[in-house]
Amino acid sequence: MRAGPSQEEIRRQNLGALLRQVHVHGAVSRAELTNALGLNRSTIGALTADLAAAGLVREELPKETGRAGRPSLVVRAESERIFVYALLIGVDRLVAARIGLGGEILDRRERQRGRGEFVASDVITPLAEFVNEMHRKAPEESTCVGTGVAVAGIVRREDGLVRLGPMIGWVNEPLGTALHEVLAMDAPTYVGNDADLGALAEHIRGAGTDSDNIIYLSGDVGIGGGIIAGGRPVAGHGGYGGEVGHMVVNPNGKPCICGARGCWMTEVGEHALLAAADRQGIGREGILAVVDAANRGDALAQAAVRDVGDWLGFGVANLVNIFNPETVIFGGTLRDLYLAGAAQVRSRLNRNGLPACREHVRLRTPGLGDDSSLIGAAELAFQRLLADPLDVGAPATQPAESTV
Amino acid sequence: MRAGPSQEEIRRQNLGALLRQVHVHGAVSRAELTNALGLNRSTIGALTADLAAAGLVREELPKETGRAGRPSLVVRAESERIFVYALLIGVDRLVAARIGLGGEILDRRERQRGRGEFVASDVITPLAEFVNEMHRKAPEESTCVGTGVAVAGIVRREDGLVRLGPMIGWVNEPLGTALHEVLAMDAPTYVGNDADLGALAEHIRGAGTDSDNIIYLSGDVGIGGGIIAGGRPVAGHGGYGGEVGHMVVNPNGKPCICGARGCWMTEVGEHALLAAADRQGIGREGILAVVDAANRGDALAQAAVRDVGDWLGFGVANLVNIFNPETVIFGGTLRDLYLAGAAQVRSRLNRNGLPACREHVRLRTPGLGDDSSLIGAAELAFQRLLADPLDVGAPATQPAESTV
Numbered sequence: 001m002r003a004g005p006s007q008e009e010i011r012r013q014n015l016g017a018l019l020r021q022v023h024v025h026g027a028v029s030r031a032e033l034t035n036a037l038g039l040n041r042s043t044i045g046a047l048t049a050d051l052a053a054a055g056l057v058r059e060e061l062p063k064e065t066g067r068a069g070r071p072s073l074v075v076r077a078e079s080e081r082i083f084v085y086a087l088l089i090g091v092d093r094l095v096a097a098r099i100g101l102g103g104e105i106l107d108r109r110e111r112q113r114g115r116g117e118f119v120a121s122d123v124i125t126p127l128a129e130f131v132n133e134m135h136r137k138a139p140e141e142s143t144c145v146g147t148g149v150a151v152a153g154i155v156r157r158e159d160g161l162v163r164l165g166p167m168i169g170w171v172n173e174p175l176g177t178a179l180h181e182v183l184a185m186d187a188p189t190y191v192g193n194d195a196d197l198g199a200l201a202e203h204i205r206g207a208g209t210d211s212d213n214i215i216y217l218s219g220d221v222g223i224g225g226g227i228i229a230g231g232r233p234v235a236g237h238g239g240y241g242g243e244v245g246h247m248v249v250n251p252n253g254k255p256c257i258c259g260a261r262g263c264w265m266t267e268v269g270e271h272a273l274l275a276a277a278d279r280q281g282i283g284r285e286g287i288l289a290v291v292d293a294a295n296r297g298d299a300l301a302q303a304a305v306r307d308v309g310d311w312l313g314f315g316v317a318n319l320v321n322i323f324n325p326e327t328v329i330f331g332g333t334l335r336d337l338y339l340a341g342a343a344q345v346r347s348r349l350n351r352n353g354l355p356a357c358r359e360h361v362r363l364r365t366p367g368l369g370d371d372s373s374l375i376g377a378a379e380l381a382f383q384r385l386l387a388d389p390l391d392v393g394a395p396a397t398q399p400a401e402s403t404v
Numbered sequence: 405m406r407a408g409p410s411q412e413e414i415r416r417q418n419l420g421a422l423l424r425q426v427h428v429h430g431a432v433s434r435a436e437l438t439n440a441l442g443l444n445r446s447t448i449g450a451l452t453a454d455l456a457a458a459g460l461v462r463e464e465l466p467k468e469t470g471r472a473g474r475p476s477l478v479v480r481a482e483s484e485r486i487f488v489y490a491l492l493i494g495v496d497r498l499v500a501a502r503i504g505l506g507g508e509i510l511d512r513r514e515r516q517r518g519r520g521e522f523v524a525s526d527v528i529t530p531l532a533e534f535v536n537e538m539h540r541k542a543p544e545e546s547t548c549v550g551t552g553v554a555v556a557g558i559v560r561r562e563d564g565l566v567r568l569g570p571m572i573g574w575v576n577e578p579l580g581t582a583l584h585e586v587l588a589m590d591a592p593t594y595v596g597n598d599a600d601l602g603a604l605a606e607h608i609r610g611a612g613t614d615s616d617n618i619i620y621l622s623g624d625v626g627i628g629g630g631i632i633a634g635g636r637p638v639a640g641h642g643g644y645g646g647e648v649g650h651m652v653v654n655p656n657g658k659p660c661i662c663g664a665r666g667c668w669m670t671e672v673g674e675h676a677l678l679a680a681a682d683r684q685g686i687g688r689e690g691i692l693a694v695v696d697a698a699n700r701g702d703a704l705a706q707a708a709v710r711d712v713g714d715w716l717g718f719g720v721a722n723l724v725n726i727f728n729p730e731t732v733i734f735g736g737t738l739r740d741l742y743l744a745g746a747a748q749v750r751s752r753l754n755r756n757g758l759p760a761c762r763e764h765v766r767l768r769t770p771g772l773g774d775d776s777s778l779i780g781a782a783e784l785a786f787q788r789l790l791a792d793p794l795d796v797g798a799p800a801t802q803p804a805e806s807t808v
Contacts, residue, residue: 003441004417010408017407037407154760163760213641225726229638229645236633236728237617240760243725248718248756251654260721260756314652317664321647322629322726324640352652352664356558356567356644 014039015389018047019077022057023102023386024204027074029062048075054390055081055143056101077102081142084187084381085134087127087179088374089113089151090194091167091220092283094123096130098138099378101145101385103205105371107134113168115283120162120173128182145392146187148381150194150373151175152220157239160191166257167221190380194218195331196242197376198366199226200233202329204379206367211326215319216366217244218373219334221283222265223315229323245269249314267311273337276304287333291340309341313348317358320349324357331366331373339365418443419793422451423481426461427506427790428608431478433466452479458794459485459547460505481506485546488591488785489538491531491583492778493517493555494598495571495624496687498527500534502542503782505549505789507609509775511538517572519687524566524577532586549796550591552785554598554777555579556624561643564595570661571625594784598622599735600646601780602770603630604637606733608783610771615730619723620770621648622777623738625687626669627719633727649673653718671715677741680708691737695744713745717752721762724753728761735770735777743769 005013017037022028028036033044051057059073079100088095090113097108109130117123135144153165153173160176180189192200199208199216208214214228225244227234234241245265246258253262254272266272274281277290277300293301316328330338338345342363349358366372385392409417421441426432432440437448455461463477483504492499494517501512513534521527535551542548557569557577564580584593596604603612603620612618618632629648631638638645649669650662657666658676670676678685681694681704697705720732734742742749746767753762770776789796 003421003443004409004414010414013408039407154758156760164758211641213645227726229633229640230636232634232636234633234638234727236761237615237730237764238728238760240758241617241633241726241728243728243758243761246725246756246758247651247722248653249655251718252656258758314655318651318722319726321650322631322645322723323638324642324645324647326641352650354558354568354644354647354650354662356560356642357640357647360641 012388012390014043015047015051016386018044018075019051019056019101019389020386022075022077023382026102027060027062027076029072029074031072033075051389056385056389079104080106080139082145082385083138083142084145084378085131085147085183086374086378086381087131087147087149088194088377089123089127089149089168089175090373091115091152094126094130095374096127096134097374097378098134099375101382103375103378107137109133115169118169120170120175120178124175124179124182127179131183144185144187145385146381147179147183147185147189148197148377148379149175149179149189149191150197150377150380151191152194152224154240154243155191155193157192157235160189162191163240187381188384190377190383192377192380193224193226193239193242194373194376195224195226196233196235197226197380198224198331198372199228199242199329199376200379201368201372201374201376202331202366203228203231205375206372207329207364208327208367213323213325214327214329215244215316215323215325216329216331216372217316217334219268219287219330219332219337221270223268223334225319227323229325244315244319247315247318249311249318264311264315268308268315268334268337270333272311273304273308276307277301278304284333288336291336294340305337305340306344308337309344310348312337312341313345314352316345316363317349317352320353320361321357326360327362327364329364329366329372332370335365338363416792416794418447419451419455420790422448422479423455423460423505423793424790426479426481427786430506431466431480433476433478435476437479455479455793460789460793483508484510484543486549486789487542487546488549488782489535489551489587490778490782490785491535491551491553492598492781493527493531493553493572493579494777495519495556498530498534499778500531500538501778501782502538503779505786507779507782511541513537519573522573524574524579524582528579528583528586531583535587548589548591549789550785551583551587551589551593552601552781552783553579553583553593553595554601554781554784555595556598556628558644558647559595559597561596561639564593566595567644591785592788594781594787596781596784597628597630597643597646598777598780599628600630600637600639601784602628602735602776603632603646603733603780604783605772605776605778605780606735606770607632607635609779610776611733611768612731612771617727617729618731618733619648619720619727619729620733620735620776621720621738623673623691623734623736623741625674627672627738629723631727648719648723651719651722653715653722668715668719672712672719672738672741674737676715677708677712680711681705688737692740695740698744709741709744710748712741713748714752716741716745717749718756720749720767721753721756724757724765725761730764731766731768733768733770733776736774739769742767
């Protein structure tokens with residue numbers, strides 16, 4: 001247990017708490033801030049003034065009040081002035097977005113990713129082009145405070161090295177440093193696992209805002225997992241935790257690319273579903289075609305969805321017993337698979353999950369649709385600003401050009 | 405993110421941090437405290453004086469310094485004056501101890517637990533007798549600040565209801581309230597899962613003091629798990645997390661008492677080992693007899709240990725992929741099983757664990773021997789005092805008699 005903070009640390013913490021409140025909840029009145037933060041009105045006023053002077057928030061009249069009398073001012077994030085770049089490197093797609101403080105997507109670009117793009121440089125060039133395009137369109141008086149990258153791989157926290165990205169064919173790709181060099185920004189570049197960032201985003205502004213214990217599962221070719229326990233991400237020693245796709249659920253199952261046999265992702269992933277449905281196809285489209293056929297009454301596809309749904313339930317039940325979460329969220333292709341096989345998932349969860357562990361579990365689809373990981377990348381990039389607003393927010397008058 | 409603390413909260417936090425330092429690390433000098441807590445000497449002096457006035461610590465000359473010159477005073481916990489009762493309800497035994505601030509076991513009682521003791525009242529009477537015996541021997545000027553109970557079951561945090569204790573045959577036993585009533589103490593009674601408390605104790609003063617991510621596994625008839633992630637216990641929504649024994653590792657495996665099939669505990673527990681070794685026997689002694697036979701060269705026992713060691717490795721690899729821990733600790737009968745089958749455990753971990761997740765994992769036996777859960781129960785009981793020392797510590801002058 002560490003000692004209590006200094007006055008300086010408390011001020012920083014208060015500034016961060018206020019800015020986070022505005023960032024997450026949108027325009028809020030001083031009265032709401034007083035309430036949410038448990039600070040008195042004069043402290044809220046002083047903190048707001050400091051953040052406004054740094055160009056991070058502004059006070060204005062609310063859009064409409066619907067009440068008589070003089071409306072009170074609301075504090076609003078300077079979303080157009082303070083932004084991050086969020087990048088997503090998925091199995092099938094590349095996405096880049098400019099996202100303002102407050103979480104608004106101000107601009108975005110997307111293209112398919114070829115499965116042959118086996119080194120980081122294959123995606124760095126197109127992503128950098130996206131960023132440059134968006135940057136040219138950004139308002140002159142705006143500032144980029146960071147870049148966040150979500151990638152379908154195992155990421156070393158300190159430098160953004162992708163140690164293993166089996167789904168995208170990467171091994172030890174120095175994504176973070178290479179991207180940072182190409183983007184040539186002053187603001188730092190952060191890289192995270194896509195499922196970890198999906199969990200973060202769903203916790204902050206998605207289907208898990210009412211939960212402190214969340215399991216976010218992201219399906220693609222395999223299964224990624226991001227876990228929030230007691231309100232905080234489960235990262236592990238090197239940040240490599242959450243590799244639920246390589247939990248062995250069937251020791252006599254199919255060989256996995258990791259070398260083991262019967263990993264959860266081999267029983268639930270693309271190949272398992274396509275094989276069970278006796279279909280060709282690949283990736284997201286292949287999976288969705290099977291789900292679609294099942295929804296239209298194709299018996300073989302239905303059997304495949306049921307079978308895979310049962311295996312999905314096996315892993316979910318294991319995780320529920322381990323984490324006793326309030327919320328399990330099925331993202332990516334698992335969203336469609338879950339919706340088609342919900343009865344099997346729930347049935348297996350009821351059989352294998354301990355009553356105490358599963359009784360309050362809600363199974364959900366993402367509140368942020370297909371953008372959970374992208375929004376999570378933005379949240380990752382905003383973390384430094386929210387931890388120490390005035391230190392990071394200081395160069396608010398710096399024109400956008402100088403930051404890229 | 406909450407706002408920064410008030411002056412009053414900071415003082416409480418500092419008092420708690422200082423007292424925790426003394427509680428965990430034993431006698432420490434003011435200089436060491438200044439260093440560890442990052443507070444200046446005068447603040448440390450004032451905090452120490454407050455804690456001493458409340459009868460929680462005292463300052464004295466160190467036992468021996470080995471150095472010339474005037475030795476500086478050390479701050480030491482008032483272990484004889486401030487204590488808790490720690491109780492353990494295991495599958496095969498009942499233990500009660502009086503444990504002083506600082507973690508010293510001042511007194512203890514133990515007896516075997518009959519497997520027919522299927523309701524809480526069967527153990528409450530003998531445990532209360534133990535406590536009363538110890539209490540009569542406690543110094544008159546000493547104060548009990550709480551009672552902690554470790555039980556092999558799924559425990560509801562708020563009132564200590566044991567929802568399910570399959571290994572001890574309990575269902576919905578109101579252990580916490582019943583025990584509190586019988587003990588008739590002013591100080592509160594807290595109940596926790598034995599493996600959760602084992603993890604807590606090993607983290608604070610056992611084999612996991614150098615780790616922030618710990619998986620503590622406790623074998624008895626089944627397997628219990630306690631998990632520390634990012635330095636904090638993984639509790640889950642209702643405090644029921646960590647039920648790793650009911651992670652299904654073999655869908656075609658043996659039926660488990662929970663209703664599922666192939667739970668980890670069915671593949672690794674007492675029955676699996678005894679069946680594989682083709683032996684009669686029961687409980688801890690039955691398991692240890694097989695391990696002992698294997699160590700003495702019995703081929704069938706060796707095969708059984710290897711087989712069960714492999715299954716042990718399956719579950720460990722799953723947990724390592726999920727948590728990326730620094731330390732996995734094998735407690736209870738798993739300690740002996742792990743020591744006998746370490747090669748199989750490690751081999752399976754190497755095959756099923758992702759390199760990034762397992763590369764820094766140390767497999768260990770408990771630093772606290774068979775007392776991890778008992779010490780953890782004491783730590784649970786001390787938590788309130790350490791969170792707010794002066795509030796709890798105030799009745800330090802109250803004689804022991806009035807607290808039971």
